[in-house]
Amino acid sequence: MKKVVLVGSTGVIGSKVEKVLRDNYEIVTINRSSGDYKMDMADAKAVDETLSKIGGFDALIATSGYGKWGSLDEHSVQDFHDGLQSKLMGQVNLVMIGRKYANPGASFVLSSGILAQHPIEGGLSYGVINAGLEAFVRGVAFEAKDIKINAVSPSFAKETMEQMGMDSGSGIPAIEFAMLYKQAIEEGKSGEIYRFK
Numbered sequence: 001m002k003k004v005v006l007v008g009s010t011g012v013i014g015s016k017v018e019k020v021l022r023d024n025y026e027i028v029t030i031n032r033s034s035g036d037y038k039m040d041m042a043d044a045k046a047v048d049e050t051l052s053k054i055g056g057f058d059a060l061i062a063t064s065g066y067g068k069w070g071s072l073d074e075h076s077v078q079d080f081h082d083g084l085q086s087k088l089m090g091q092v093n094l095v096m097i098g099r100k101y102a103n104p105g106a107s108f109v110l111s112s113g114i115l116a117q118h119p120i121e122g123g124l125s126y127g128v129i130n131a132g133l134e135a136f137v138r139g140v141a142f143e144a145k146d147i148k149i150n151a152v153s154p155s156f157a158k159e160t161m162e163q164m165g166m167d168s169g170s171g172i173p174a175i176e177f178a179m180l181y182k183q184a185i186e187e188g189k190s191g192e193i194y195r196f197k
């Protein structure tokens with residue numbers, strides 16, 4: 001069985017990714033507070049230590065990372081730093097360090113989000129982070145021949161809207177996004193941003 005490292009397996013989307021992959025892949029789960037390994041992906045040293053213990057893998061999926069949710073006036077400069085350090089640099093760490101341990105041709109799938117292209121009130125930090133991540137994916141795919149790298153860009157998951165107390169009528173069930181991560185590791189492309197259509 002091919003080995004998939006899943007960072008963010010307990011989240012709204014990551015739990016569904018685990019569900020759609022678990023019959024056909026060996027899944028190694030990582031989160032900050034639970035899983036096969038506990039690690040904060042924002043901590044480069046911890047990422048190196050954890051991935052070196054896991055050893056070779058065929059895919060690494062990140063459905064993880066924090067950003068500030070709030071309006072422009074609710075944002076401090078520190079909020080931008082915190083989100084960039086967590087969701088952006090956390091996923092950059094997974095690729096930059098994970099490459100050393102990945103099997104040849106391994107597939108990395110990161111999580112960006114619709115706010116990169118479509119701003120809404122509350123989503124400023126996530127928009128900045130997601131746009132950076134998409135540029136990272138395209139840039140690495142352009143240069144790296146030893147790995148494949150793609151991102152899934154979810155819009156609002158129905159379950160997340162419910163958690164936030166929003167009207168979830170326009171939300172997409174998280175399982176639909178989970179299928180895109182599976183498609184990304186199985187399709188063999190690189191540099192793609194997968195969106196639910």
Ligand SMILES: NC(=O)c1ccc[n+]([C@@H]2O[C@H](COP(=O)([O-])OP(=O)(O)OC[C@H]3O[C@@H](n4cnc5c(N)ncnc54)[C@H](OP(=O)(O)O)[C@@H]3O)[C@@H](O)[C@H]2O)c1
Pocket residue numbers: 007008009010011012013014030031032033034039040041042062063064065066086087090111112113114153154155156157158160161
């Ligand atoms: N849900 C949506 O509607 C939506 C929309 C657009 C984009 N996205 C993006 O899709 C991804 C998944 O979203 P989600 O809603 O499923 O997230 P979520 O429910 O908040 O879950 C996040 C998961 O990642 C883990 N995690 C968070 N920070 C981490 C870190 N620094 N290091 C290691 N693990 C970490 C969490 O576990 P621990 O707390 O134990 O670490 C949890 O398993 C995120 O990048 C999010 O920005 C989501």
